Amino acid sequence: MSFAELGLSDKVLQAVTESGYTTPTPIQAQAIPHVLGRRDVLGVAQTGTGKTAAFTLPMLTMLEQGRARARMPRTLVLEPTRELAAQVVENFERYGSNHKLNVALLIGGVSFADQDSKITRGVDVLIATPGRLLDHFERGKLLLSGVELLVIDEADRMLDMGFIPDIERIVKLVPFTRQTLFFSATMPPEIQRLADDFLHNPVRIEVARPASTASTITQRLVATGAEGHQKRKTLRKLIRAAEDLKNGIIFCNRKRDVAQLQKSLSNHGFTVAALHGDMDQRARMAALDAFRSGEIPLLVASDVAARGLDIPAVSHVFNFDVPHHAEDYVHRIGRTGRAGRSGAAFTLVGRGDEKSLAAIESLIGQPIGWEAGDLSTLSADDESDEPRARRGRERSTRGRRDEPRGERRDEPRNPRRAEAERRVDAPNRVRGRRSEERPRPAPARPPREADAMPEAEIGLGGHIPAFLLRPIVLKKKNDQE
Numbered sequence: 001m002s003f004a005e006l007g008l009s010d011k012v013l014q015a016v017t018e019s020g021y022t023t024p025t026p027i028q029a030q031a032i033p034h035v036l037g038r039r040d041v042l043g044v045a046q047t048g049t050g051k052t053a054a055f056t057l058p059m060l061t062m063l064e065q066g067r068a069r070a071r072m073p074r075t076l077v078l079e080p081t082r083e084l085a086a087q088v089v090e091n092f093e094r095y096g097s098n099h100k101l102n103v104a105l106l107i108g109g110v111s112f113a114d115q116d117s118k119i120t121r122g123v124d125v126l127i128a129t130p131g132r133l134l135d136h137f138e139r140g141k142l143l144l145s146g147v148e149l150l151v152i153d154e155a156d157r158m159l160d161m162g163f164i165p166d167i168e169r170i171v172k173l174v175p176f177t178r179q180t181l182f183f184s185a186t187m188p189p190e191i192q193r194l195a196d197d198f199l200h201n202p203v204r205i206e207v208a209r210p211a212s213t214a215s216t217i218t219q220r221l222v223a224t225g226a227e228g229h230q231k232r233k234t235l236r237k238l239i240r241a242a243e244d245l246k247n248g249i250i251f252c253n254r255k256r257d258v259a260q261l262q263k264s265l266s267n268h269g270f271t272v273a274a275l276h277g278d279m280d281q282r283a284r285m286a287a288l289d290a291f292r293s294g295e296i297p298l299l300v301a302s303d304v305a306a307r308g309l310d311i312p313a314v315s316h317v318f319n320f321d322v323p324h325h326a327e328d329y330v331h332r333i334g335r336t337g338r339a340g341r342s343g344a345a346f347t348l349v350g351r352g353d354e355k356s357l358a359a360i361e362s363l364i365g366q367p368i369g370w371e372a373g374d375l376s377t378l379s380a381d382d383e384s385d386e387p388r389a390r391r392g393r394e395r396s397t398r399g400r401r402d403e404p405r406g407e408r409r410d411e412p413r414n415p416r417r418a419e420a421e422r423r424v425d426a427p428n429r430v431r432g433r434r435s436e437e438r439p440r441p442a443p444a445r446p447p448r449e450a451d452a453m454p455e456a457e458i459g460l461g462g463h464i465p466a467f468l469l470r471p472i473v474l475k476k477k478n479d480q481e
Contacts, residue, residue, distance in 0.1 A: 072146035109281025248316035
């Protein structure tokens with residue numbers, strides 16, 4: 001099947017051909033006809049199968065008819081992260097090169113004034129994150145009553161990570177007669193129930209088993225010690241030994257670990273950048289652009305980079321931490337092995353990660369092989385989180401610390417330290433004796449019962465003001481009186 005058989009317009013087909021694509025992916029081949037038929041669609045497919053183009057291409061065809069009005073977008077695309085939203089904009093610009101459509105991006109970290117000016121001119125396609133979209137709506141700068149098509153991308157992430165109240169509010173603001181599209185790589189049952197509330201008689205499209213991984217990805221587990229020095233050392237050895245490593249993404253569970261690991265790798269000579277949610281938008285986009293261009297071969301990131309980022313040439317993915325949620329593993333390793341390319345995914349596993357690992361293997365329906373032995377092969381040194389150099393220093397100095405002070409009197413003393421001790425002790429000398437030779441003061445006597453409760457003072461007590469002590473001068477009376 002070719003794109004020409006899907007019912008797309010000539011302008012869209014020309015842009016697709018210029019982009020170098022000839023055959024649609026399974027999710028595109030099944031979803032595009034239903035979208036053009038104005039049906040609600042729930043698309044479930046593993047990451048890297050072209051879900052973004054599955055709703056971008058039919059939207060461009062549908063938007064050729066009609067015109068946008070000020071502050072009233074015609075279509076709305078919701079994304080969980082800024083990077084995904086910016087990536088969708090790139091897809092519309094690529095495939096919409098033959099269209100004269102206005103596309104606006106509403107994300108945090110960008111000036112409100114610039115976004116307001118675009119909305120005021122009229123927007124055909126509005127791509128936004130939920131928080132910034134509601135900010136514009138509450139400021140009275142945006143009306144959603146003209147939305148004809150609503151797209152919720154990465155639906156499980158949007159609904160599962162605190163966006164449920166925002167999504168429910170946005171769905172109530174758009175017209176009831178809208179067309180709604182859901183696309184995601186995973187769809188747990190509890191998320192499915194929420195999706196059913198937003199979709200009307202949807203067409204469910206599954207081109208692969210939910211939460212399955214691509215067969216082009218080689219998955220391996222690497223046994224390592226506890227978090228910290230030994231774990232970072234294992235990662236460095238793994239990166240140096242990786243075959244055909246062109247670039248790679250290293251995922252951490254926590255933002256603070258991202259910054260710490262990026263600094264550690266830089267200190268060991270690796271060219272690496274960091275990407276996490278606490279960075280400002282300009283720094284995040286700069287790091288992502290440098291990684292895409294090949295200027296920086298390694299990117300340490302949190303799960304903000306795990307969803308939907310289209311970087312086709314990623315050769316390796318390293319999970320520095322085993323993800324807490326099994327679905328995140330599917331999205332993380334999906335950054336490699338895209339568009340039919342081969343890729344490799346390595347996950348560092350330590351003691352305490354067995355439960356999370358079992359959940360991942362249960363979700364993907366297959367066991368993951370170990371690289372050079374499992375956790376039972378770890379030695380005592382490998383499991384220790386303390387640097388060997390530090391342990392060696394402690395072993396070399398432990399005996400000296402345990403020796404009595406008197407047995408080290410013949411050791412040479414530091415002259416600077418001796419001079420400092422002499423100056424500090426000088427004020428405490430009494431009659432030629434050092435301070436440690438002074439007699440100890442007698443212990444204080446125990447308090448008596450009379451001392452426990454002082455007597456109540458009458459009047460001014462023992463204090464007499466000075467004006468009462470002044471002498472009084474009496475004047476003599478006149479004789480006439």
